[in-house]
Amino acid sequence: MDLSALEGIGLTHSESKVYLAIVELGSCLAGEISKKTGIHRRSIYDAIERLTQKGLISYIKTNNRKYFEAVEPSILLANLKEKEDNIRAVLPELQLKHGMAKKKAETTFFKGREGLKSVFQDQIKDKKEILVFGASTDINAVLKYYLPHYENARMKFKINVKIIYDDSARNDEIVKKKPYLKVKFLPKQFRSPSSTNIYGDKVAILLWVDEPLAILINNKKIADSYRNFFNLIWGIAKR
DSSP states (O other): OOTHHHHTTTOOHHHHHHHHHHHHHOSBOHHHHHHHHOOOHHHHHHHHHHHHHTTSEEEEEETTEEEEEEOOTTHHHHHHHHHHHHHHHHHHHHHHHHHHHHTSOEEEEEEHHHHHHHHHHHHHHHTOOEEEESOOTTHHHHTTTTHHHHHHHHHHTTOOEEEEEEGGGTTSGGGSOOTTEEEEEEOGGGOOSEEEEEETTEEEEEEOSSSOEEEEEEOHHHHHHHHHHHHHHHHHSBO
């Protein structure tokens, strides 16, 4: 018999050999089990002790000698069912803890144009207000063909955006009036090769270089801190 089936339900290799030997031998002594399995007598007793605790074997004493017997094999299914029921009972709590853990600080790095697209697609999926400062008109060149799709999706879901550019962008096509978009400006000296997007519980830092880079941080406290900073700068920026 293939022992892997028994090992698959939680028995060790030696426990599986001992259990199968007792099933085949019927009522038997430890010496008989050792002879049949080739396992040292001392290890036989260790395996028997564990199998007894698992409710798979029992013993009777006759003339001061222990004869071991296997419990009805269907107990294996009953034990599995009990384990399954135990897991089902704690599963909701485990899933809740797992979900809470995932909400803790989580940082993801993206490279290249496709990586940037992933960040913007995540914004659409989140459907929360987007706050952007240090915004760059370089997005037109880097994501020239993707940007119209992003804008259409943003307007479809009525996602509000507030963007702070530097003054050099005032006459750029990208800042023209659009639905659900508000734009303000800071002096040119605040121009930067990076921009920061805040939405939901996330902060995305985008670096507009030859090989674009994005860092996405998923953490509510960090997002709230950046949001507070944005609101401060928004109050200073000019229309």
